[in-house]
Amino acid sequence: MEVTPGLYMFRGSGNHYVVKEEKSVMVDVGGRRNIGRLSYMLGRIGCSLEDIKELVVTHYHFDHAGCLNALKSATDAVVSVGKSDALFIAGDKEPEPPKGVTALGKLQLRLPRILTFYQKYPGADPDRYLSEGDVIDCLGGLEVIDTPGHTPGHISLLSREKSLMFIGDALFHFFHRLSMPFKDYTTDHEQARESVKKLAEYEFEIACFGHGPPILEGASKKIGYFIESL
Secondary structure, three states: OEEEOOEEEEEOOOEEEEEOOOOEEEEOOOOOOOHHHHHHHHHHOOOOHHHEEEEEEOOOOHHHHOOHHHHHHHHOOEEEEEHHHHHHHHOOOOOOOOOOOOHHHHHHHOOHHHHHHHHOOOOOOOOEEEOOOOEEOOOOOEEEEEOOOOOOOOEEEEEOOOOEEEEEOOOEEEOOEEEOOOHHHOOOHHHHHHHHHHHOOOOOOEEEEOOOOOEOOOHHHHHHHHHHOO
């Protein structure tokens, strides 16, 4: 799906985005076995793995960073991650288990082998540690916004020039409805709520989510309305 000219969304375990420019950038990369599918999808938009010069990850969860190691080897791209998630992504810190708040979370805690399979992935050493105000060279300057809560180092990314925000998993967007991320996989739910309020302070038309379709018009206003319901 072409979200805006030069920005493409691929669906998988989560959404992955490719900014096709002279130095192409990928935002979130999917599960650990996703590289073959990404290569195929890149080919469909006239791009290749070798064209990707920077890999930006919104947070450390496996469905967003799982094939980072393989992609880094295949592309020799710079790996850019939120500073507080870096140890998880490098494989130097164990991923947090589900909190067991919901029935699904409690079930997963009783299935450790399945949990390990899904949560763990080969670590990738970051090249760049991102924090508030840093800028990625694409879409006229992609500004890093710290949005912790879902994970300690979760980040969102704002292009003021394109009026577009990469939300990551700070919010989900299913069936035309916004929702908070799953409590079982959120480190600090109250902090996550504050991060959503922070996002609404910015003005942007387009919101690109880690899960669910983009909002293509009036995105920040819709997030503001959602906050009023919390």
